[in-house]
Amino acid sequence: xxxxxxxxxxxxxxxxxxxxxxxxxxxxxxxxxxxxxxxxxxxxxxxxxxxxxxxxxxxxxxxxxxxxxxxxxxxxxxxxxxxxxxxxxxxxxxxxxxxxxxxxxxxxxxxxxxxxxxxxxxxxxxxxxxxxxxxxxxxxxxxxxxxxxxxxxxxxxxxxxxxxxxxxxxxxxxxxxxxxxxxxxxxxxxxxxxxxxxxxxxxxxxxxxxxxxxxxxxxxxxxxxxxxxxxxxxxxxxxxxxxxxxxxxxxxxxxxxxxxxxxxxxxxxxxxxxxxxxxxxxxxxxxxxxxxxxxxxxxxxxxxxxxxxxxxxxxxxxxxxxxxxxxxxxxxxxxxxxxxxxxx
Numbered sequence: 300x301x302x303x304x305x306x307x308x309x310x311x312x313x314x315x316x317x318x319x320x321x322x323x324x325x326x327x328x329x330x331x332x333x334x335x336x337x338x339x340x341x342x343x344x345x346x347x348x349x350x351x352x353x354x355x356x357x358x359x360x361x362x363x364x365x366x367x368x369x370x371x372x373x374x375x376x377x378x379x380x381x382x383x384x385x386x387x388x389x390x391x392x393x394x395x396x397x398x399x400x401x402x403x404x405x406x407x408x409x410x411x412x413x414x415x416x417x418x419x420x421x422x423x424x425x426x427x428x429x430x431x432x433x434x435x436x437x438x439x440x441x442x443x444x445x446x447x448x449x450x451x452x453x454x455x456x457x458x459x460x461x462x463x464x465x466x467x468x469x470x471x472x473x474x475x476x477x478x479x480x481x482x483x484x485x486x487x488x489x490x491x492x493x494x495x496x497x498x499x500x501x502x503x504x505x506x507x508x509x510x511x512x513x514x515x516x517x518x519x520x521x522x523x524x525x526x527x528x529x530x531x532x533x534x535x536x537x538x539x540x541x542x543x544x545x546x547x548x549x550x551x552x553x554x555x556x557x558x559x560x561x562x563x564x565x566x567x568x569x570x571x572x573x574x575x576x577x578x579x580x581x582x583x584x585x586x587x588x589x590x591x592x593x594x595x596x597x598x599x600x601x602x603x604x605x606x607x608x609x610x611x612x613x614x615x616x617x618x619x620x621x622x623x624x625x626x627x628x629x630x631x632x633x634x635x636x637x638x639x640x641x642x643x
Contacts, residue, residue: 305586313350316596317343323606346592356389363460370474382473387443394439397509404516446498447475548602555594
């Protein structure tokens, strides 16, 4: 019951938070933000989509003797095959979030350090990025379906623990699972399941590649911002401040998924590999992960001044209103640039 309540609560917060952020992006974004606001819109829209998929799946997590089980009671009443594909889609959302974060950092890196290459995010080149996103998302989903799919040996392994801990029989739930150590039915000896380890290695490689790109872009952005801070006489103060706000927001939007999604997901995989059960702690992992879409909405509203002041103004805090209006008017009267750069 705790997991279900938290699932609904987190989904509501995510939908409201991202809905508000979408309104702010559409109506309060400084023109100097350029096309980056459309990337933010995609990220916020995906946050709502992720929340809807999650709340209609209501996934739960259980560990048992070298296996993890992500299962759903199929609250939508879908046919079994479709229900399993749906929970695999829920899991593939992690890969989608990682790739969207990579796109964010690459955009900011190009905007600040290599503005002449920013055409990559314009038509028709943007179609390449869409194609990559679809391919990577499909790869996560297909891997989940075929490598972590329903399996007779896994079912035999988990049926007793699912009945004892949740009162569920085989037909009461659908699941995605990996069983890292299997038993040879002829010899009775335990052996390492290469398929399950390769599945985990594949996911780890994709996450590692994404983080490598993010770290590279972060280091380049940080160095450029430090250099620009020393040469403020050569650039617009407004340009520098906006770049700094976006950079801080982006860093925070990366840290939250790291601690709320990818580290818990790493724990999810490490404990069964070590044949360790987490006990009651396993109950909080999925609810912790589902806070991510809401936190992704809060971060830009806090770090980007125009959004923050608009929210404060809406809730009746008039202090700074005249400053906000003046700043926005000045910004909107400026050049309607497609992107702003610190390099000249």
